[in-house]
Amino acid sequence: MNVSLPSPAVHRPRPQIAIVGAGPGGLAAAMMLAASGARVTVYEKDQVVGGRTRTLTTPDGYSFDLGPTFFLYPRILQEIFRRCGAELEREVELRRLEPQYRLVFEEPGGSTQIDASADLGRMEAEIAKLNAADARGLRPFMAENRAKLDIFRPVLERAFETPQDMARWDMIRAIPLLRPWSTVDRDLARHFSDPRVRLAFSFQTKYLGMSPFRCPSLFTILSYLEYDHGIFHPIGGCGAVSEAMARVARRLGAEIRLGTPVDRIAFEGRRARGVETGGARHDADAVVVNADFAGAVPKLIPPELRRDWSDAKIGKARYSCSTFMLYLGLDREYPGLAHHNVILSEQYRQNIAEIEGGTIPEIPSLYVQHAGATDPTMAPKGHTALYMLVPVPNLIKRPDWSAQVARYREVALDRLRVLGMGDVRPHIRHERIVAPQDWRDEFGVGFGATFNLSHELPQMLYFRPGNRFRDVQGVYLVGGGTHPGSGLPVIYEGARITTGLMAKDLGLSGESSRLSAEGDFAAAPAGA
Known part of the structure; x- marks a missing residue:
């Protein structure tokens, strides 16, 4: 009697993935790809994870977010953590802020301020301070x-x-x-x-x-x-979220190599076959680029392989503004200062026109974070870690920024008087400036455009660089320079899209990280 035996199972080798950059998109991709069965190696040029979503620390005990400070819509990241066998709320302590932030509207002879609240009744009362009918x-x-x-x-x-x-x-x-x-x-x-x-x-x-x-x-x-x-604050700063993502990725088997810049992607014809670092080639079945699009892609991919996104097209694209940053460690506290403060200049619309035209605003609008209002870990007791962000022209619009730094520091510090802080200069014990040229030279941000390619309709959806980079084979993008765009929740969503495409291409587990049931993420309220 002939017996038909089952065919032996075919065991495919686990795909090897190289990820360039350990920013939020790269870390999210590393988590999901490792959870899907891939062998993942992340190459990060700096000695810390997070890219611009990292926490800067000083020897004397001050901590600052480098870039993002508003942590919004955590549902997407919660779903990614669950897909990877972890719980976001167990890995990071998130505090929901209430009120969410303070808005200061400058007017002739003074200012009006409102505290934005997620309680709609309270928010209607705040809006009525400005215009009763608009409530x-x-x-x-x-x-x-x-x-x-x-x-x-x-x-x-x-x-x-x-x-x-x-x-x-x-x-x-x-x-x-x-x-x-x-x-x-x-x-x-x-x-x-x-x-x-x-x-x-x-x-x-x-x-x-x-x-x-x-x-x-x-x-x-x-x-x-x-x-x-809601708006949330991760205790320890937004860098704590990046560190948690790296922790989960490593638990799943991903390797993160810090201090290892990628020189270029290795190609055979139009197909990516790995990455080159320090003269050594590391083979891979696919490469994920998380580095800043405009800053990195011209270096990583030879121009002859980029038909849709040539150097000329990258140079002519429209980019976001840049930012002038001050990180100040102050030797006193400011108990009346809100966690998030937005100063809206009477000349707000003029500010924007100036920035778009390449002129540095002299009475700028700005954002000030006082994380110590919620998080005592950000500064020594009795001290304040202050974060200041001033929107300014990028290096396409204003290439001669370096000559302006010392002068503009004084402009920015003077603007703190609007918040009732007086002159903070005598209280500065730590100071760091990141200006547009620093974003480009130190952090690899193309043209110093802090928020990447702008989000006008001709640069969205299909017209944005593809999650599966269309010019070559085996290269994928995550981060603010690809679809859907910039901002942490959107970057996390983009990483889901990209890794979904990779699952199809490489035969990985395609299990979705999206929850089948609706349900808002809950975290401890501020002060809980």
Whole structure:
């Protein structure tokens, strides 16, 4: 009798993945790829993980976020952690802020301030300080943007690989709510007549390095997300989130090589076969680029292999503004200062026009973080770690920045008087400046454009560099320079899209990290 025996199982070798950069997108990709069965090696040029989402520490006990300080919409990262067998809330202590931040509107002869609250009743009362009639627009604004996000979410959660992807049903369905012909400011004018109220719900376009007067109306969802899903502070700074991601990735078997810059991607024809570091080649079945797109891709991929994104196209693309940063360790406390403070200059619209034209604003709007209002670990007892961010022109618009640093330091420090802090100069015990040329030279940010490629419609969706980089084979992108775009939640979502494509291409486990049931992430409130 003939017996048919089952064929022996075919064991494929586990794919080897090289990831260039340990920023938030690279770390998220490392976690998910390692959880999917790949062998993952992350090559990071610096001695710490996190890229711009890291915590700067000083010998005398001050800690500062380097870049992002607003931690929004943690649901995406929570889902990624769960996909990888971990719990975000067990790895990082997150405090939900209430109030969320303080807005200071400069006016002739003084200023008006409001404390933005996720409690809609409280927020209506705050809006009424500026314009009583506009308080009635808050709940319709929230309802409209809740619907907008629900409809547009499928678009943000998938890849755009061909022009035909722009004509799929989810895009067609979203267009009436997106109003692509409108801007954030014009869209807000349907709910709020007072320009100051519109600023309260549109300054968030600065998370993308854009003007609310140019930014597509889709991005009114940014302020909606803050009010409906909360703003969180990770104890220890946003770098604590990056460190937790690295910790989980290593537990899953990923190797993270610090102090190891990648010189170039190794190609055979148009297919990536590994990376070269310090003259040595490290073979890989695929390469994920998490380094800044404009700063890294011209170095990593030879120009003859880049048809869609040539050096000329990269140079002519539109980029975000840059930022002038001050990190100050002060030998006194400021008990009345909020955790997040946004100073909106009376000349806000002029500031934006100046930045877009290459002029440095002399009465700038700025953002000040006082993390010690929530987190005592950020400075020694009795001291303050102060973070200052001033939007300024990038190095395309203003190439001669280095001559301005000392003078602009004084401009920025003088602006702290608006917050009632007086002259902080006698109290400075630690100081670091990061100006546009430092973003380029030290941190590899192309053109010093802190928020990467701008998010105008001609540079979104299919028109943004693809998650599967279309010019070559075996190269994938994560980070703010690819779809869906900049901002931590969006970068994490982009990493899910990219690793989903890689799962299909490399035969990895394609299990989704998205929760099947809706449910908001809960964390301890500030002061709990």
